[in-house]
Each structure stands twice: as structure tokens, then as C-alpha cells.
Amino acid sequence: MITSITSNQSRLLDACREKWIAKGLSTTPATLDDAVRIKNGVYKFLGKSQVPVAILNNPIEAWAAVCLFGISRNQVESQVGSQVESQVESQVRSQVESQSVDFIWPWLDGKFYASYCSYLDAFINVFKLRNIPDVAWFLDCANVELIYPLDNICIMSNNFTKLHKNEKGLHNFNGAAVEYASGYKIYAMNGVIVPEWLAETPAYALSFEEYAKITNADIKAEFVKKAGIERLISCGKEIDTYKNYNNEWWNKSEYRLIDMSSVLQGFDYAPHLLMVNQTTKTFHLEGVTPNCKTLIDAFKMRERDNYADYQILDIK
Amino acid sequence: MLRLIKHGEVLFFECKGLPKGLTQIEVQQEYIIVGESETHGNDHRVAVADKLKVKAYKDADGSLYMTNLDKTKVFCPKREKHGESELPESVWEIVKANEFDYVTNQVREVRD
Numbered sequence: 193m194i195t196s197i198t199s200n201q202s203r204l205l206d207a208c209r210e211k212w213i214a215k216g217l218s219t220t221p222a223t224l225d226d227a228v229r230i231k232n233g234v235y236k237f238l239g240k241s242q243v244p245v246a247i248l249n250n251p252i253e254a255w256a257a258v259c260l261f262g263i264s265r266n267q268v269e270s271q272v273g274s275q276v277e278s279q280v281e282s283q284v285r286s287q288v289e290s291q292s293v294d295f296i297w298p299w300l301d302g303k304f305y306a307s308y309c310s311y312l313d314a315f316i317n318v319f320k321l322r323n324i325p326d327v328a329w330f331l332d333c334a335n336v337e338l339i340y341p342l343d344n345i346c347i348m349s350n351n352f353t354k355l356h357k358n359e360k361g362l363h364n365f366n367g368a369a370v371e372y373a374s375g376y377k378i379y380a381m382n383g384v385i386v387p388e389w390l391a392e393t394p395a396y397a398l399s400f401e402e403y404a405k406i407t408n409a410d411i412k413a414e415f416v417k418k419a420g421i422e423r424l425i426s427c428g429k430e431i432d433t434y435k436n437y438n439n440e441w442w443n444k445s446e447y448r449l450i451d452m453s454s455v456l457q458g459f460d461y462a463p464h465l466l467m468v469n470q471t472t473k474t475f476h477l478e479g480v481t482p483n484c485k486t487l488i489d490a491f492k493m494r495e496r497d498n499y500a501d502y503q504i505l506d507i508k
Numbered sequence: 509m510l511r512l513i514k515h516g517e518v519l520f521f522e523c524k525g526l527p528k529g530l531t532q533i534e535v536q537q538e539y540i541i542v543g544e545s546e547t548h549g550n551d552h553r554v555a556v557a558d559k560l561k562v563k564a565y566k567d568a569d570g571s572l573y574m575t576n577l578d579k580t581k582v583f584c585p586k587r588e589k590h591g592e593s594e595l596p597e598s599v600w601e602i603v604k605a606n607e608f609d610y611v612t613n614q615v616r617e618v619r620d
Contacts, residue, residue: 360588383586404610408546409517409620410589456610469516471591478618479608493615494605495512495519502512502521506593508582 194319204318208310215334216306219353221373222247222336230336231346233329234300238341245346249374251288251338254349255295258340261347283362284352284370287378287385300339303351309334358382365418367391381414395419400427400455404479413474421466421475428452431463432487441504442487444470449487450477465490470507511598515582516590517605517618518543518552522598526573530565540564542572542582542602546619550589555581572602 197205222230224247231245248254281304289295309331315321333339340347354371356362361383362369368377368391379391389402390411398419406412416424428450434442446468453462463484464477484490491499513520533540535556542564543552554574556562561577575598582593604617 407609407616407619409618410550459610462610469590471587471589478605479610481608481615494607496521496603499512501510503509505511505513505596507514508516508590508593 201318205314208314208318212306212310212313212334215309216303217355217357218303218351219355221350221353222348226335227348230329230332230339230348231341233332234339234341234346237329240341240343243343243345245348247336247348247350249350250352250372250376251284251349252295252376253374254338254340254347255288257347258296258342261342261345283380283383283385284378298338298340300333300341302336302339302348303334304337306334364391365395381418384410384414386411386414390415390418400424400452401457403477404452404456409476409478412478413469413472413476416475416477421477424477425450425452425466427455428464429454431485432490434487437487439504441507444468445507447487447490449480449484449490463490465494511596513582513593513595514605515552515593516543516584517620518582519603519605520582520595520600521603523573523601524599526565526575526599527567530567530573533564533566535559535562535564539583540574542574543604550584550586550620552590553583553585554595555583573600574602575599 224245227245227247232242235242246257248257281301284304285297289297312327313331316324316327335351336348337351338349350373352370353373354368356364356367356369362378362380362385363382364379365381367379368388369380370378377388379386379388381391390398390406393402395418398415403412403415403419403424406415430448431451432449434445434447446466448466450464450466451461452464453459456462459482461482463480463482465480465487466475466477468475478494480490480493484493488500510522510524512522538557539553539555540562541551542554545551554562554564554576557580558578562580563575565573565575567573576595577597579597580595582595584590606615607618608615
């Protein structure tokens, strides 16, 4: 049992962590030689005959290749087992799965498993544990992304070539957050997958009419962060405000009713409820029906008719 | 006065009792999903430490209700989006907030 670590081991652990973070986020493409070496290691471990390897530009191309080789979903599904959750893997995965019918994320997901690789690497190279199986082949897999070790061919997807992230996940306000060599891109802001137009349109050119077309609250919140709430509501007219009431939670949430009809064609009156998320402190703007003339009307419509009969206990 | 807790678009309205004709929902995990996420799995959940003390129900229209004999938590997997709220012991009706879509001219539930 390990009960303490030396200062040297502590330094080595730091280096190990940095090494695997860098590998997991690397945008350096793997070469064909890398792919052959990784494939050889995988097939040797599996005890399978060596086969050719194909390395494709991105996960969707890799999956298309798997389908081209006539592999049924059932054959591949048996390999699925990865439950790794990370900022990059989960978002790349959800986006690819949403765009590719019947897509299967393979058991060997290479660099997306860098966190587990770092754990193995630390026990082998920092704590010098003996009598453990050879996992060098597994650590080598982190030089590519997805690996489908099929009976007749090994299909891999190569690394993304550009990656933008912040502490919340994939993030780029001015373009794609992830790019692959083939041009496949994933757009995200603060960890929220967003439409291409929202990421590519300059902040100054975003209009409220475009905002009104978004149906998802998280994407709306990212629109507000990018465009700026002051600019977004600058063409609106305040109808009612939390300042007219004496309510602790309304004050905290800074509820305001804003008429946005000046920027929505076809409406003489278009009230929207502006509020501050109590966790993120970001603004949300939601449409309410045109018969809402006060904040109380808005909450009756948003929540329920007898809203005023309830005492707010908490808002998150 | 009855109490209200707002966890994002998911609203917990305290009830004086359960309405008749409800069907109990089998709780299979250590939480109940009370608001599904449309895009990235950050659904709204109620923690279930003891299945005998936290029970969920739905009516014929699919409306959700729950009872908790002990206080419990409302949370999202990504807590940075919505922090935890404490749900005191009581009976609750769980509903989604509405918004008006000026593109389709329709009232719909808020989605995230």
C-alpha cells in the first residue's frame, strides 16, 4: 500500500498530469506510421490476425468507413463500453452522434481516454508498480481518436486540428470550437453546442430577430453573452421592473418586462421577461404573451394563474 | 402560504395533497429526472436517498408530482448551470415554465 509520496514522486506526478493533458488536447495529426504501430499493438493484445489500417480525418468519416466495410451495428455495438466523461469527449460525441445515424462510439476512444491513461502511466512510471499487464499498446492509442478494430480492417479517426476551449468546455465566440482536417467542424460556446451561424456571425451583427428564432434556453443565453444584453435590449422599452415591487427574489433576479416590438416585425407589442440566472449571473430573455402588461401578468403566463399565492423559497 | 422553488425552467409548486388518480413512477436510480435536457444531458434531478421517503407520480396528462418525507436536493449534473436547491419535506407538483414564441405565435415549454 502506498501511504505517502516523496517530493520527487510529487514532481513526477505533476509532469505526468501535464503530459496527458497535452496529449488529450493535442492537435498534431497522427501519421500512417503511427496508425500502423497503434494497430499492431491493439491486434496483438486482442490476439487477432494483423489487418490493414485506414486512418480517416474525423469520427464521421471513420464511422462511414466502418459502414462501407459492411459491418453491422450489432458487430460493433459489442465493443461499446466507454463511459468516459470529459469536457471534450462528451461534446464531440454528442455532436457526432446527432449527425450520423446509428453512430457507435467505440470502446477504444484513444485520446478521449487520456485521463485513464494518466492514471495507468502514474502507477507504472511514477510508483514503479510491478507485475501489471503490459499496457503500452493502450497508452499508445492516445495518439489518435476513435479506433474500430474490426476483423478485416482497423479503422481510426485522426486528431482534431484545432481546439478552442475554456474552463466550461468547448468554446469559441468567433468560429468553430473544434476543426478536423476534412473541414468537419463543431461549434460551441462555454460548453454549449450552438448553430454555426451564431458562432460565425460577428457580435455586432447579431440581431434580436435572430435571437427570437432560437428555441433552446442555453443557446439563447450564449447569444446574450456574445451579443451583450445591453445592446440586445437597447431597442426595447421597459414596461415594468422589479423596482416597482418589494420582493427579495424579484430583486435578486432583477425581473424586468421589456417590449421588443420595435425589432419584431408584425407586432405592436411584444413583451419579454428579462431575468438573471441566480447561479451563473447571466441574463435570460423569454417571450411572454402580448396580453402581459405587468410582471405579475408575465409570471401568471410563465408559471401559473395563481402565482401570487406562492412564497418563493429558492431560485437557482 | 404554499411554497415555490424555481430550478431553471423546472418549477416546484407545493400542494396541500396529492390529487386522485395518480400513477406511481418506479424510481430505479438514486435520483428522479424531473426535467429532461434537450441538448447536453444537463437534466434537472431530485435526489432519492431513500425510495420509501421520496416518491414520484404522474397523472393521466403526464403531469409530475412527488412527495418527500425528508428534505432532499434538486440538482443538475452540471452544477455550474444551476446550483443545488433544497426541497423541504412536502408534496409538490412539478411543472415546466412557459414562454411565448414570437416566430410561431405559440406558447410552449421553456427548453434547455
